[in-house]
Structure formats: C-alpha cells, structure tokens
Amino acid sequence: xxxxxxxxxxxxxxxxxxxxPTELEVGFYYGTSYVSYALTVALSVASLIAWWIxxxxxxxxxxxxxxxxxxAVFLFCLxxxxxxxxxxxWISWFVKYDPxxxxxxxxxxxxxxxxxxxxxx
Numbered sequence: 541x542x543x544x545x546x547x548x549x550x551x552x553x554x555x556x557x558x559x560x561p562t563e564l565e566v567g568f569y570y571g572t573s574y575v576s577y578a579l580t581v582a583l584s585v586a587s588l589i590a591w592w593i594x595x596x597x598x599x600x601x602x603x604x605x606x607x608x609x610x611x612a613v614f615l616f617c618l619x620x621x622x623x624x625x626x627x628x629x630w631i632s633w634f635v636k637y638d639p640x641x642x643x644x645x646x647x648x649x650x651x652x653x654x655x656x657x658x659x660x661x
Contacts, residue, residue, distance in 0.1 A: 551627065558639050562631060575626035580615055587611050 554561050591597070591607045598604075615622075 558637070560635065560638070564631075564635070569627055569630060572623070572626040572630045575629050576622050579622050579626060583615065583618070584611055587614060 551562055553563060587610070588607060591603075591610070595603060595607075597607070
C-alpha cells in the first residue's frame with residue numbers, strides 16, 4: 541500500500557465497485573474529526589498500557605516523557621491511515637453498501653446526493 545501525502549484527502553467521486561457517489565454533500569466529512577479523535581485516544585490509551593506493561597511508568601524518571609514522545613511520533617506516522625480510516629468509517633455509518641445501487645437507487649436523490657457539488661460556480 542502506497543500513501544501519497546499530497547493526495548491524502550483525495551477520494552474517488554464514486555464507489556469503484558457499485559458506482560454510488562461518495563461526495564454526498566458539502567461538509568459531509570467534517571464529522572470524521574470526531575472519529576479520528578476517538579481512534580487516536582484509543583490508540584494512545586493502548587500504547588500507554590503497552591508501555592506500562594513492557595517498560596513501566598514511574599514519577600522518578602523520564603519514562604512517561606519518553607512515552608509522550610513515542611506516542612506523538614506514533615500518531616504522526618499513523619495520521620494518513622487514520623484519516624482514511626475515519627472517512628471510511630464515517631461514510632459506512634451513513635450509507636449502507638448496496639452492490640446493486642444503480643438499479644435500486646432512491647427515486648428522490650436530493651436527500652442522498654448533492655448533484656451541484658463539484659460544479660464551478
């Protein structure tokens with residue numbers, strides 16, 4: 541898997557499997573910040589517990605500071621993956637996968653897809 545940092549937020553306009561649009565409306569993906577935050581908190585807690593078990597924590601030395609530095613670098617390196625994962629989770633919660641979407645598309649698409657998005661004004 542190759543990650544292109546300049547194109548980290550780029551997504552297909554439609555699903556490559558069923559053709560369903562992925563850009564549902566302007567600002568649809570703003571909620572992914574909450575998902576990304578929850579993922580980073582969960583990873584931070586998991587890394588703290590792992591650090592505590594394998595290395596230990598103490599107020600008498602700098603092991604906690606070393607964990608903070610490790611955790612910051614760890615999350616920084618995972619940031620592109622976490623962004624994509626949070627976007628995938630977000631759209632999966634609001635749009636259920638339907639392999640036959642084009643044949644069973646809703647009659648009123650205005651609620652589901654903003655057709656004017658992406659047009660030059």
